[in-house]
Amino acid sequence: MSRESKINTINDLFKKSNWKLETVNFITLYRIITAPLLLILIIRGFTDLFKWLLLLSFISDILDGYLARRLKVSSELGAKLDSIGDDLTILVAIIGLFFFKIEFIKEQLFFVIILLSLYLMQLLLSLIKYQKISSFHTYGAKICALLQGVFLLSVFFFKEPIYPLFYLSSILTIAELIEEIILVFILPKWESNVKGLYWVLKKVSKNR
Numbered sequence: 001m002s003r004e005s006k007i008n009t010i011n012d013l014f015k016k017s018n019w020k021l022e023t024v025n026f027i028t029l030y031r032i033i034t035a036p037l038l039l040i041l042i043i044r045g046f047t048d049l050f051k052w053l054l055l056l057s058f059i060s061d062i063l064d065g066y067l068a069r070r071l072k073v074s075s076e077l078g079a080k081l082d083s084i085g086d087d088l089t090i091l092v093a094i095i096g097l098f099f100f101k102i103e104f105i106k107e108q109l110f111f112v113i114i115l116l117s118l119y120l121m122q123l124l125l126s127l128i129k130y131q132k133i134s135s136f137h138t139y140g141a142k143i144c145a146l147l148q149g150v151f152l153l154s155v156f157f158f159k160e161p162i163y164p165l166f167y168l169s170s171i172l173t174i175a176e177l178i179e180e181i182i183l184v185f186i187l188p189k190w191e192s193n194v195k196g197l198y199w200v201l202k203k204v205s206k207n208r
Helices: 003-017 019-044 047-071 076-100 102-107 109-130 139-157 163-186 197-207
Strands: none
Touching: 019 047, 019 076, 047 076, 047 139, 076 102, 076 139, 102 109, 109 163, 139 163, 163 197
């Protein structure tokens, strides 16, 4: 077999295996696989190891999003995995707060209750209507995920929480969750990578 034929064969294999998409999904899977380990570290009280692995989980979230845009790959499975990975990472980080920073939770109980209530409402509505989690990936959700990640990491890496960052991320997350609840009511079918409520309403008005 000639050198050119070998190169063409390798290229064909890459195309068939869709290695770009698989690479992005593998990085996303890291967050899902690591979540139970993070939970074990919380229960065992390994704070230092927990915070460093949590940092890697948040880095993987940034990395898979960057690679998906750079390599121009996306799929319904990838969107679902990304949402599951994001939710699990945030969940174990919040559980970590309850175990390691309970005084902060008690102090900010008002915001914690509102955030958890809105999240559970959005999740329940999405499961009822679409039989799956929303995975809208709106611009607002991406901004909030970044702020949440920075704040949660700061709590575990610094002695004192950064309160302005907490209030900013909380208020924006409340607004973003309300937006997603409205989107569930508006969108008849499940969609991923929805830019936001403004674009959906604009699209609806055009179709009338």
